[in-house]
Amino acid sequence: MMHLTDVTVERLLDGTLAAADARALAEHLARPCEECEAFLASRDRADPADGRVDMVLAALAGGPASAAGNDLEYARIQRALRAGRPGHRLARLGALAAVALAVGVVALKVGLDRTQPGRDAWDGLKGLAAPAVPLRLRFLVVLPGDAGEPLRLEKGASGAAVPARAGLQFQIEAGRQAHAALVRVSPSGDGEVFWSGSVAPGAPLEVTAEGRPAVYPLGGLSGLQRIVLLASPEPLAPDRIAAAARALAPPGRVSPDRPGLEGLSFDVVEVTVR
């Protein structure tokens, strides 16, 4: 009886298995074999036969609408190809850690609206039809080290619980040029703008203040916090941001159809502060 092994599979696929052995193997595999199936299910590396299997399985049914590609993802792929570094995102996290360590826990609560007045002055174009801006908001949880230990950076997951001593470092990706703002929205619908500026296709934008990584401190907050990235090809006026904040107040469902969100693109992350 010829059960499958790594060597047998390799020789079968590269065509070096003797014809007599191939015939015996074909006969053996034509019938169920728990040992061979367990072996195949446990392999931790894919071979070309896996690609064939997955192609046939993919042909069985269509997928959900979300299976289709999108411009933002494709733009990220193009960027990575241009950079020539498939793992650039993770490498960047390492770089960020190094920078954060160098500056210490800066814990900046930035307000570029206030520090750079007039930067995004309203130009009266409200109401113009605005094409959507593909957006993605990600964040890192920055945890101060204990007793002289270095900072810890953890990839943020929307919906996760985070300690009040932590801070959040945001990263923005946009599929087209736009004006953007980061807003913490309270349950009452009040919006605190803690960053605003321009975004553009290309490398993800790390939120900074005066050239340093900016950490949004969670001290003094508790419970559910909703952070909203708003964007529009038009400049974002304070009254427009305020209307959007009211439309996106937690814990209400996030819906693009709410009044106040006309012509705006947005992405949302939430954390629960404990």
Place this chain on the structure above:
Amino acid sequence: MADTAHAGSPSGMEDDARLVAGAAAGEARAFRALYDRWRPAVFRLARAFADLDMDEVDDVIQETFVRAFGALASLEAPSRFGPWILTIARNRALTRLARRKAGAVLSEELAHETETLAGEGATLPDPTEAAEVEVVRRVIDELPEGPEKETVRLFYVEGKLSAREIAARLGVGKSAITMRLERFRAKVKRRLLSEVARLRGEGS
């Protein structure tokens, strides 16, 4: 959305060969067309691993296309772009899960996997896709009624739910769903390897 059944058909393979040639010549539209054709299949493959969250599924998709597009020149049989990129995708997902189990930071030690895969994929005998789909349907029919068959039906036949969503719907752990899907795949792969072995035996 790309029609992956069509993408894997003989005419679809010809289209892939044409698109790969265009992409290799630097045509931006060819790259995008390959992405649109195969993204749904890569997405579904990654979603079969219930231990990957949505963010990680996105990463697997991105890494897969970056690696495939970056190694197109090494693809010896351009008409086999489909199985080739799906093999890359599976390796990306498995690598990610293995690193997590090991508690290690993701590294790039599989950087040369695509070059290796290109040559191997080109030498496989080629049963028709229609025959292979028929084999898969038979494997499903032969499964005894029960949780495994239900899981396979939800994931592969209906195709709307991820493995995570199926776990939630059936009220079982994520790993159990991944295991059921992998066991089913192993049955399909056993049948495919049997056919490959038969063709190899005849070919001598």
